[in-house]
Amino acid sequence: MPILRLENLCKRYASNDVIHSINLEMRDREFTVLVGPSGCGKSTTLRMIAGLESVSDGEIYIDDRPVSSLEPKARDLAMVFQDYALYPHMNVAKNMSFALKLQKRPKKEIDQKVNEVAEMLGLTNFLHRKPAELSGGQRQRVAMGRALTRDAATFLFDEPLSNLDAKLRGQMRAELALMSQRVQKNMVYVTHDQVEAMTLADRIVVMQDGHIRQQGTPEELFKKPNSKFVAGFIGSPPMNFLEGTLEHRGDMTCVVGQGYILSLLPEQAQRVNAANQKDIILGIRPSDLSYAPDAKDGDALELTVLISEYIGAQSILLASCGDQKISVEMKSDNPIELQKNMKFQAVKQGIHLFDRKTEVAL
Amino acid sequence: MSTQAKRLTPYLFMAPAAVVLVVALLYPIAYMIYASFLDWNPSQRIGEATFVGLRNYSNLWSDANFRESLSVTLKFAALVVSIEMILGVGLAMLLDRKIRGMTVLRTIFILPMMIAPIVVGLIWRYMYHPTVGIFNRTLNNLGFESVPWLSDSFWSLTSVIIADVWQWTPFIFILSLAALQSLPSSAIEASRIDGATGWQQIIYIKLPLMMPVLIVTLLLRLIDAFKVLEVILVMTNGGPGLSTEILSLRIARTASEFRELGVAAAMSNYLLILLMLLTAIMFTYNRLAEARNARLRQAAEEG
Structure with a gap:
């Protein structure tokens, strides 16, 4: 698996600094969670990694290859969006196979891959439905299925569970944890919910105001917070x-x-x-x-x-x-x-x- | 208030509008339908005209001029609407981005639509003028020969089409742009991550999602294109020959020049039927789309 590395990454909107020089190295097959209050720059960072947002300064390396000027598709990554971002006019199977179709893979291979992933996510009976015919949890699963069929090296998640109700969120969180164990890929996950961060992460990166405040395993952050902000953010009920x-x-x-x-x-x-x-x-x-x-x-x-x-x-x-x-x-x-x-x-x-x-x- | 009175109140409030509708719309239409069954000269009162049944309608089909006029109308409508759709949607795709001064540019783009049709006709007539018009002067200055913009049957239809495209492309442009900007941005971002190039995004994501708006826009434009009159009247008055004589112009001439009110009414009815057909298609499409959405919602709730 390629190693993802951010070096002095900055983002500026009209001389307004949103991300102040971030340095971060993700290990092989690590589940990294970027967590912080809204406006801390976690989503912007993720979108820069994805290539949806331009990089103002610094560089993103995937396997020591600078990628910040490359199109998203050249970065070999898949992404799950907060609002699922399914293609409303395509059925579930077409949503999941769109990337493979663009890659002009043989139809047999595409069908096989889609069926395999649908099986894994319990979507086999819904393959011919349109997104509007699905419940929130099912749409969420299709969004993950779309990422999984891609077989990309790195998976990006932008608050994937925040549109679900509390009960479903807990359930999907567990499914996500299972899935990440099974597929063994690099995962970068953004959330404002410290419970999600604690339960899913191999490593948590706490962000505030465009800075990384602390990074480490959930246990390290819980036991040895380096500042009052991190101490108050991690743990529920709060310190x-x-x-x-x-x-x-x-x-x-x-x-x-x-x-x-x-x-x-x-x-x-x-x-x-x-x-x-x-x-x-x-x-x-x-x-x-x-x-x-x-x-x-x-x-x-x-x-x-x-x-x-x-x-x-x-x-x-x-x-x-x-x-x-x-x-x-x-x-x-x-x-x-x-x-x-x-x-x-x-x-x-x-x-x-x-x-x-x-x-x-x- | 008694229940009876309560039930009648809405009708009371609707009554004035209903009266206006009957007097201003239904009466003239009924009058026109009745007139289409008559052999009626403007010098006669309607009571004096002879009743000829469906003769006006059937005679029209053997009238080569009417058939020519109908074919010009169909050709004109099909061409202008296709060209306007392609240009309008294309421009919307190009201008759907954040560039400084875009608001000003967009305003300028929709200006032609706001000019009165008579004025549009006059502007273009002067520009197409064989000797002093800007097109021929420019061509001459560049060393090319003059083009018979309005005096050759091929060129006159082309000129009329160009003027209509100039005036109405902005309509499709602003509707497409609105549709484009209301598309879910995350779905487009997802397609970029999935590896779609700019063209692939347009073909697989943007156009299919804009389709409902585009279909309604197309039908609206088509209905309008069948009714066009003033611009062509001012520019060519249907000529040379019958090359630009669209139906509405022929109807006007049949009534005023040929003094055959019954035939003109029959022609109007043919046009009305055509337009009603298009409107019916549009409503049916909307109805179908709504029914489909309702079905999808229901399916989602049933999980």
């Missing part, structure tokens, strides 16, 4: 952030803020002391807090639970810590009373500290 200052109590380094004091582990203390920064932001994930009435001072936060959202085995609590809001994810069988002060223990390894000015992880 809590509390303002605080560093203080030394005896031989312990503590984070002190409105309504809480938390002592740090020695290695954390060493890191933040080296940064020599007093004003910080404390980050802690809702799942790293647990109800602990007997917790020691310095290990726990004292919270007033405002709302308890019961979602089955788990409940999400919305609580106040001083005048800041914080959420806690925990087992539903804990005895929670609303409007009362209760102690919640924090998992020490789950404490993230960020510089309050630069929002970079310490």
Whole structure:
């Protein structure tokens, strides 16, 4: 499989920079997800790779071959669009075989390929229907089928699931994961949904304002976010952030803020002391807090639970810590009373500290 | 209000329009149909004219001049509409892009359509003038011989066609451009990724998707082309010979010069039937397209 590489890639619209010099190398057969809030430049980046958008500066390499001035068809890639982009006047079989027909492949080969892919996606009974006769999920499958029949080296996905309802989205996500395991191609996938990113990606690239903020495996990004932005973006429900200052109590380094004091582990203390920064932001994930009435001072936060959202085995609590809001994810069988002060223990390894000015992880 | 009154209210509001319709449209048409069965001279009152049944209609088919006029009309309509469709759609394809000044260019393109037909006829008549017209002067200056634009039977039909194409291509151009710009851009992008060249995009994606608009445009233009009168009247008045005498011109001359009102009415009815046929085709096409869409939607819902 060819290796896809972006080198100092820029996109400008009338002196307005949308993508600021992106560098990215995708490994062989890697499922790379570009994720970020809307307007972060992820779709533009994908469209530049596809050749639908011109490159203002920098270069895209496929197998060390610069391709930024080539037509899309010379780049050997297939793409799935957000609105499926099926050809409305062609039936499913013709939609899926259009590329092969343009390549003037023999009819027998085309039919075989279409049937094979239709079988795999459960579309065999719909081959003669027009896109308008299909449901959203089926159209989505045809769009993927069209990409698959191509047998292209690289697959691009531009928010392929965002037009589906929640239930179907979950189902298609699982099918996509299965498909990517089966076909073993380079995949570049754009989404604003961090759950999709976490579940599908071998590697996540978090983008914001036309910059890459961080890239790594889902686990790396979840456990070691390099900035407050990434920490807040990855993970659901999102990480809590509390303002605080560093203080030394005896031989312990503590984070002190409105309504809480938390002592740090020695290695954390060493890191933040080296940064020599007093004003910080404390980050802690809702799942790293647990109800602990007997917790020691310095290990726990004292919270007033405002709302308890019961979602089955788990409940999400919305609580106040001083005048800041914080959420806690925990087992539903804990005895929670609303409007009362209760102690919640924090998992020490789950404490993230960020510089309050630069929002970079310490 | 009683239910009876409620039921009648809409009719009350429609009544004025209905009266106008009857007086201004149905009465003249009925009058024309009746007149087509008469041997009627303008100096007679309608009551004095002799009733001849279908003779006017059957006589027309043995009238070589009418047949010639009908063939000129068909030739004219077929040629102008084909040329205008090709040019209009082609221009739309070329100009469907973001270039600075495109809005101004588009406005200029549709100007001919806005000029009154009489004026168009006069403009072209002067341009085609054998000695002072710009075409022949330019040809002469370049060392070519003059072309008998309006005085030769081949060239006069050609000249009339050129003028009509000049005036009505913009109509097809703006409708095609609107159709082109409402096409799903992602489907076109998908075809680029699938490897379609510019021509292949046009043939396999753009034209098929524009087809519903193009068919309606074509029929509208065809209906119009059968009715054309003023431009040709001013430019050639049907001549030389019968070379540009389209049906509407022949009808006008039959009534005013030959003073045969009954024959003119019969001819008008033939033209009306032709136009109604075209309109019926257009409505049927729209009906079919709607039915098809409804069926597709239903199938999609049933999954």
